[in-house]
Amino acid sequence: MSNYLQRIGAASFAVALGMGSAVAQNTPQATGRLSNDVLRIGVLTDISGVYADISGKGAIEAVKMAVEDFGGTMFGKPIDVVSADHQNKADIGAAKAREWYDVGGVDMINDLANSGVALAVAGIAKEKKRHAIVNNASNVGITNAQCSPYTVHYAYDAYSLANGTGRAVVENGGDSWFFLTVDFAFGHGLEQQVSEVVKKANGKVLGAARHPLGTSDFASYMLQAQSSKAKIVGLASTGQDTINAIKAAHEFGLTKNQKLAALLLWINDVHSLGLPVAQGLQLTNAWYWDMNEESRKFARRFQERVGYMPNMAHAGDYSSTLHYLKAVQAAGSDDADAVSAKMRSMPIKDMFTQNGTIRADGRMVHDMYLWEVKKPSESKHPWDYLKLVKTIPAAQAFMPLEQSTCPLVKKSS
Incomplete structure (x- = not known):
């Protein structure tokens, strides 16, 4: 040992x-x-x-x-x-x-x-x-x-994130979207999955701006998002890119008239942002340390x-x-x-x-969870950041097997 x-x-x-x-x-x-x-x-x-x-x-x-x-x-x-x-x-x-x-x-x-x-x-x-x-x-x-x-x-995966955060935002009235998407396979896939959720709910995707991995200056992207007039600005990124985008959105006043949807937000990101900035954001995660x-x-x-x-x-x-x-x-x-x-x-x-x-x-299929970032007044101790909104059962969280294009999956005739 x-x-x-x-x-x-x-x-x-x-x-x-x-x-x-x-x-x-x-x-x-x-x-x-x-x-x-x-x-x-x-x-x-x-x-x-x-x-x-x-x-x-x-x-x-x-x-x-x-x-x-x-x-x-x-x-x-x-x-x-x-x-x-x-x-x-x-x-x-x-x-x-x-x-x-x-x-x-x-x-x-x-x-x-x-x-x-x-x-x-x-x-x-x-x-x-x-x-x-x-x-x-x-x-x-x-x-x-x-x-x-x-x-x-x-x-x-992107499907579970889209059917967690994306679906919850659409169901709460967020029916027009503009995406800020990191420009590689992860961002493209996440944007595509959430776009499908929005369109199935009769919502609209008004556009997208692609940014390189590791972007620090989001000024031009914020202006594009603001001019779109979309109700929701979806952040199809993660890690430092998402942190930088959220900070820029607050600095440019975007959050006064539009809402952010961070499609892959981590407990580490919330810690970096701090509760005064991150409070109210919803995120889909498979696990939380204080469960x-x-x-x-x-x-x-x-x-x-x-x-x-x-x-x-x-x-x-x-x-x-x-x-x-x-x-x-x-x-x-x-x-x-x-x-x-x-x-x-x-x-x-x-x-x-x-x-x-x-x-x-x-x-690997399992339950997923929709969380909301707590207000500073709700946090009782260090790293006490999230409260559970709902559990997404395993059968609903991931792409149905019949939709898979994997050749290992036997299709019923």
Whole structure:
């Protein structure tokens, strides 16, 4: 057991040890074989760019926590965690994934912040027959055009965000939209999904302005949004881009006559903005650190390691890594096809979700939640930022399987 677990005391040690013991006791296959005498997990993430705060070192530590809680070994052999910065460039991410799969002995790659990177790595995972788990990208192509038995889309996607925040805003009268969209696969996919929700509700999309990743000056984009006269300005971005856009909207007075819809807002973003600016914003997330006692225990352990509370992707990194390890143990080997079958047959019930299942297309379906940012007067302690508006059941949260274009999905005649 790691020095970290020793340091946090007997109570936390018992929790972590209990989780690892439960895996060993409840998994049918307790012995097995690894192909190269080590099980290696790669965390491919944004360590230095605009998504570093919502991914980065937090993603790496969440995966390490899952390995520690599992017990640190598989069939008596070590479980190794390696990490790399993809720099938000699909070619760099793809090259690292290929290197890891070909010569690095990596069995599974996790996190994959940035949809362009995630789509590229999913294609390589399919080619190499190695596992990839996406927790920090939204493009639905991961479980459509790029689907395979080896890729799982875990925490959220553009469809679930559109049918959470987007639908709630439309239902509350927000029937005309203008989008400020980050100009790559993530932003395009999110804009498309929300546009479909708006149009199905007889609303109108009045236009969109595309901005580069890592934009700091939103002045010209705010002027375009204001001149559109749309009731809702949808922010099809995330991380620092969304933070900068929200700050600019307040500075330019846009929020006096129009409302913002932040389509992928993180607890980290709320922390950066502060409640006086972020109050009232609605967001769809799969998980919140203060949901229940189990989530709070994980969050406090995480905070001790990295200095801030985890978001839904960090929780997904942890949960999906633990699920993968359980599947390897149940399969009795790291054979990719055997592990894939186990991952799809085993239910997911942990601090991330109580009703998770992985479909044939690789989409992990679970309940999603619509939250609202609290007023400063409503917050009682640090990181007490969100209040629950409604639960979106798993069956409604994600794209119906019959709409999937994944060739692994059998269509009824």
